[in-house]
Amino acid sequence: MFELFGEGLLTALQPYTLILMLIGTAVGIVFGAVPGLSTVMGLVLGLPFTYAMSPAVGICFLISLYIGGTSGGLISAILLGIPGTPSSIATCFDGLPMKNNGRVMEALGMGVVFSFIGTVVSTLALIFISPLLAKVALQFGPHEYFSIAIFAIILITSLAGSTLPKAFFAALMGIGFATVGLSPTDAVKRFTFGSPQLVGGFNTLTVLIGLFAITEILLTSETIKFSTKQEKIEVNMKNVKGFGFTIKEFLEQKWNAAVAAVIGIVIGIIPGIGGSTSNLIAYNVIKSRSKYPEKFGTGIADGVVASETSNNASVGGAMIPLLTLGIPGDGATAVLLGAFMVHGIVPGPLLFKNNASLVFAIFAAMFIGAFLMLIVEFFGLRIFAQVLRVPKYILLPIVIVFTTVGAFALASRTFDVIAILVFGILGYIFVKFKIPQSPFIIGFILGRMAEENLRRGLILSDNNILDFFSKPIASVFLIATILYLGYMLLRYSNKFMKYRYHKY
Amino acid sequence: MKKFEKIFLMGLCAATILSGCGGKKDGGKDAAAVWPNKPVEVVLHASAGGDTDFNARTFGEFFEKETKKPMVVTNMPGASGLAATESIKGTPANGYKALFTHSGPLVVNYVSGISDYDFKEFDVACIPAIDGGSVLVASKKSGITSLKDLIEKSQANPESIIYGTEFGGFSHLQVLILQDKTGVKLKLADIGSTSEKVTNLLGGRIDVASIAYGSIKDYVENGDMVALAQYNGERNPYLGDVPTAKESGVDMEMNNPYIIAFPKGTDPVIVAKMSEIAEKVVGTPEYAEKLKVGFSQQAKVLTTEEAKVYLQKIEDEYMQYKDVLRNTTK
Amino acid sequence: MGNKSLNWENKDTISGIIMLLCGLGYGIMVLKIPGTKSQLFDSRFVPSLISVLILIVGILQTGRGLIAPKEKIEKKEFDKKTVICTFALIALYILFYSSAGFIITTFLFLFLEMNILTPGYVKKNQIVYLVISLFFSVGIYYLFYFGFSIFLPGGLLDTFL
Numbered sequence: 001m002f003e004l005f006g007e008g009l010l011t012a013l014q015p016y017t018l019i020l021m022l023i024g025t026a027v028g029i030v031f032g033a034v035p036g037l038s039t040v041m042g043l044v045l046g047l048p049f050t051y052a053m054s055p056a057v058g059i060c061f062l063i064s065l066y067i068g069g070t071s072g073g074l075i076s077a078i079l080l081g082i083p084g085t086p087s088s089i090a091t092c093f094d095g096l097p098m099k100n101n102g103r104v105m106e107a108l109g110m111g112v113v114f115s116f117i118g119t120v121v122s123t124l125a126l127i128f129i130s131p132l133l134a135k136v137a138l139q140f141g142p143h144e145y146f147s148i149a150i151f152a153i154i155l156i157t158s159l160a161g162s163t164l165p166k167a168f169f170a171a172l173m174g175i176g177f178a179t180v181g182l183s184p185t186d187a188v189k190r191f192t193f194g195s196p197q198l199v200g201g202f203n204t205l206t207v208l209i210g211l212f213a214i215t216e217i218l219l220t221s222e223t224i225k226f227s228t229k230q231e232k233i234e235v236n237m238k239n240v241k242g243f244g245f246t247i248k249e250f251l252e253q254k255w256n257a258a259v260a261a262v263i264g265i266v267i268g269i270i271p272g273i274g275g276s277t278s279n280l281i282a283y284n285v286i287k288s289r290s291k292y293p294e295k296f297g298t299g300i301a302d303g304v305v306a307s308e309t310s311n312n313a314s315v316g317g318a319m320i321p322l323l324t325l326g327i328p329g330d331g332a333t334a335v336l337l338g339a340f341m342v343h344g345i346v347p348g349p350l351l352f353k354n355n356a357s358l359v360f361a362i363f364a365a366m367f368i369g370a371f372l373m374l375i376v377e378f379f380g381l382r383i384f385a386q387v388l389r390v391p392k393y394i395l396l397p398i399v400i401v402f403t404t405v406g407a408f409a410l411a412s413r414t415f416d417v418i419a420i421l422v423f424g425i426l427g428y429i430f431v432k433f434k435i436p437q438s439p440f441i442i443g444f445i446l447g448r449m450a451e452e453n454l455r456r457g458l459i460l461s462d463n464n465i466l467d468f469f470s471k472p473i474a475s476v477f478l479i480a481t482i483l484y485l486g487y488m489l490l491r492y493s494n495k496f497m498k499y500r501y502h503k504y
Numbered sequence: 505m506k507k508f509e510k511i512f513l514m515g516l517c518a519a520t521i522l523s524g525c526g527g528k529k530d531g532g533k534d535a536a537a538v539w540p541n542k543p544v545e546v547v548l549h550a551s552a553g554g555d556t557d558f559n560a561r562t563f564g565e566f567f568e569k570e571t572k573k574p575m576v577v578t579n580m581p582g583a584s585g586l587a588a589t590e591s592i593k594g595t596p597a598n599g600y601k602a603l604f605t606h607s608g609p610l611v612v613n614y615v616s617g618i619s620d621y622d623f624k625e626f627d628v629a630c631i632p633a634i635d636g637g638s639v640l641v642a643s644k645k646s647g648i649t650s651l652k653d654l655i656e657k658s659q660a661n662p663e664s665i666i667y668g669t670e671f672g673g674f675s676h677l678q679v680l681i682l683q684d685k686t687g688v689k690l691k692l693a694d695i696g697s698t699s700e701k702v703t704n705l706l707g708g709r710i711d712v713a714s715i716a717y718g719s720i721k722d723y724v725e726n727g728d729m730v731a732l733a734q735y736n737g738e739r740n741p742y743l744g745d746v747p748t749a750k751e752s753g754v755d756m757e758m759n760n761p762y763i764i765a766f767p768k769g770t771d772p773v774i775v776a777k778m779s780e781i782a783e784k785v786v787g788t789p790e791y792a793e794k795l796k797v798g799f800s801q802q803a804k805v806l807t808t809e810e811a812k813v814y815l816q817k818i819e820d821e822y823m824q825y826k827d828v829l830r831n832t833t834k
Numbered sequence: 835m836g837n838k839s840l841n842w843e844n845k846d847t848i849s850g851i852i853m854l855l856c857g858l859g860y861g862i863m864v865l866k867i868p869g870t871k872s873q874l875f876d877s878r879f880v881p882s883l884i885s886v887l888i889l890i891v892g893i894l895q896t897g898r899g900l901i902a903p904k905e906k907i908e909k910k911e912f913d914k915k916t917v918i919c920t921f922a923l924i925a926l927y928i929l930f931y932s933s934a935g936f937i938i939t940t941f942l943f944l945f946l947e948m949n950i951l952t953p954g955y956v957k958k959n960q961i962v963y964l965v966i967s968l969f970f971s972v973g974i975y976y977l978f979y980f981g982f983s984i985f986l987p988g989g990l991l992d993t994f995l
Contacts, residue, residue, distance in 0.1 A: 047553065165853075168891050169892070169895070173888070175884055182618070183867075186877055187584065187671070188876075191863055191881075196583075200586065218921060221919075222912055222917055225952075271699055327703055328699060338558065339553070348722035350722040392951070400943075401970060404927070408986060409982075411582060412984070414928075417928050420928070451880045452696075454880075456694050459693050463874075577983075
């Protein structure tokens with residue numbers, strides 16, 4: 001066994017592989033950082049290059065791209081308030097305020113280091129307990145998916161930090177937009193108005209771009225002409241050593257990181273959901289557990305840590321079902337699966353037996369990729385912060401251009417580019433009326449999953465809805481949802497009563 | 505006045521002659537003769553990483569070797585294939601943008617009603633490969649050991665065995681035909697695509713499904729799943745020891761041809777050229793090797809007329825199941 | 835007791851009314867979805883549920899807004915003109931993206947938008963804007979063409995590219 005481990009390690013450590021991985025990491029970070037371009041897109045574009053490489057090298061390259069891309073999103077989330085990828089949505093919530101408070105290096109540093117930690121912890125899980133964890137993936141059938149989707153939506157909606165009606169409105173609108181297209185199971189055309197483009201529905205990336213990027217430029221245009229002097233965000237470089245925060249601050253985050261990592265790993269393991277969901281869930285769970293939940297959103301490190309640890313933990317998490325069962329844990333690992341199959345290797349239970357050196361090479365690549373990401377971003381930190389020097393009136397239009405390219409690149413259609421305009425208008429209205437965005441996004445991402453699995457579960461259960469409660473995992477989540485919802489509604493009506501009667 | 509009229513008339517004649525001379529730059533005989541003289545784009549209904557994408561890219565690699573012009577792959581997934589077909593339907597028929605898909609979007613979608621049109625809406629060039637890798641598998645928990653066993657068990661207890669599929673899709677049609685040919689009734693559940701089928705088989709929530717061999721090879725080997733049958737007429741040598749449906753007494757043959765199709769109205773010369781290139785590519789041993797290693801596919805090709813005949817044949821066969829396919833949930 | 839009249843100008847009220855309109859709009863569109871007679875949980879189920887819930891939420895929100903005491907709204911500094919110009923420019927950019935082509939629309943968008951957004955105290959350097967606009971519009975087009983084989987719309991320049 002040790003020889004195979006050594007063999008795998010050697011493959012990964014060869015200069016050729018290392019250089020490719022460095023390139024992969026850098027490319028991944030760029031794709032992650034630029035709003036509009038995403039990790040999955042980077043992987044899809046990189047995939048054809050790997051056909052000519054040997055399987056181990058090709059896959060190592062893609063892994064480094066995956067890790068770089070997942071963490072790269074934090075850069076634009078913090079610097080611009082626009083998530084670079086769906087995995088860094090929650091990073092904006094506290095990352096941007098931290099930048100505005102002059103703590104940009106700390107935010108970036110925390111994000112990078114905890115992305116690293118998330119990757120490493122999940123890789124350890126992958127290496128040592130993946131067979132056990134894979135069994136978790138197998139427990140999830142339609143009933144369970146429905147329950148967890150509903151639970152996540154309700155959780156995030158109630159913690160959105162806004163009044164319940166608004167938060168629920170956002171979530172419902174998100175689910176509503178997700179229903180546009182072909183309905184699950186019986187492929188009925190819904191809300192398509194005879195347009196073949198709408199039959200395909202909307203894409204998460206276009207929602208993201210519209211909701212954040214377009215909204216951001218519109219918000220900026222409200223006041224930019226009034227600025228009287230270059231309001232340079234003081235990038236306080238003098239006292240910044242290393243990653244921009246102290247060991248004490250680092251240790252303060254250890255429980256947040258632990259919880260976020262676990263959430264990230266579990267969500268990564270469940271096939272079909274990954275970093276884009278885990279960052280929002282981890283953020284909200286940690287917020288609810290926190291001693292100072294009201295500070296979330298004002299610019300505290302906890303928010304950034306929660307989001308970035310979990311999204312990178314989902315990387316390792318998603319690799320678990322991929323390698324042990326041959327089932328991709330999220331969109332990015334689906335592309336990795338393609339890379340395997342092209343070389344005639346099918347990941348699955350026998351992968352370890354038949355291809356042990358490849359498996360070890362992959363383990364090594366995960367660690368190496370994490371380190372490369374850390375190193376590249378460490379040196380890049382100071383450079384990234386310089387982006388803030390570019391005046392907004394030049395930077396933002398360029399960002400918008402990239403987002404349209406990203407939208408177009410999804411499927412080479414201008415429909416997706418028009419979609420970002422639609423969601424941009426929506427996003428702007430939301431901000432004006434203080435309607436929170438995260439319930440909308442989670443409703444959109446998980447809405448289809450919820451409906452699809454509700455219907456599939458009902459088919460399996462012969463339309464008997466009570467059957468959902470006969471399944472242990474499903475009923476746990478459903479009951480938790482009902483209880484949580486009940487608790488929230490009670491609190492809201494209490495608050496509302498006070499509001500009503502004490503004002504007079 | 506007379507002078508003016510004369511000059512005007514001459515000018516008119518000259519203009520008419522000149523416009524006749526210029527001719528179409530992009531169409532016409534010259535264009536077809538030099539095709540391809542720039543990259544050819546193929547639009548796929550599938551996303552990167554799957555078997556269609558792999559097939560298209562491999563084909564593209566050898567296309568470039570033959571023609572010295574690259575074949576560029578554009579993935580346009582969505583709406584069960586409609587996104588891609590709609591895109592090609594509306595594109596100018598100049599031979600530089602084609603559809604690379606399989607019978608799912610071009611035949612099955614029409615049968616199931618998702619699409620209002622079939623392959624005849626396009627100028628089919630050829631079938632560059634046929635996927636015969638789909639295998640009927642049962643989970644270990646189901647206790648089913650062979651196709652005959654499946655038939656017996658479900659005759660004893662109709663609708664007790666759960667078959668997981670995607671309603672309206674290729675594997676749904678597969679089971680409808682299977683049920684028809686064997687006279688058995690299975691319980692059909694909409695479960696999703698390959699990943700979901702594998703997870704739910706292993707989790708014991710469904711009993712049988714039709715899945716690409718590559719995806720379940722390991723499970724058959726370690727006993728978590730049993731391969732009941734393959735749907736080819738003759739055994740695909742790359743599928744190991746899986747009996748064909750016919751060997752088990754079921755007269756059924758079904759596989760999934762890949763299709764390269766141009767928008768309607770494309771110059772027949774270009775269409776014929778693509779077909780010839782496909783023949784050459786498929787004849788190349790390296791191409792066959794790549795297909796085998798990648799997705800256990802055998803290299804086969806059908807030229808333009810052969811392809812159209814074949815597609816019509818399978819469409820006619822599938823149309824018998826049109827109503828059942830469309831009404832499963834109603 | 836405070837004032838008994840309903841507060842129609844409150845932001846909550848307005849948002850509540852918007853919600854009601856959304857719920858109604860969505861609900862009306864739901865009626866167009868073909869239903870399945872025999873089934874409760876068909877393709878109409880979730881959309882119908884959503885529209886009902888949105889209406890409920892809209893009622894709650896409107897109610898909340900209506901009974902709120904009238905407060906003086908401070909007018910925040912709000913440059914309407916720039917916002918509208920920016921929005922219009924983005925809309926035009928996107929709507930002409932395909933017909934006029936990526937390079938032309940991107941060039942125009944970048945150049946004009948940078949001009950629109952430049953704060954008053956900055957002296958506009960049109961040369962810089964020109965160079966940036968040209969660099970990114972042409973640069974991105976060819977980066978994606980040669981680097982990724984993604985063909986952005988050529989539009990009017992199709993014959994030259």
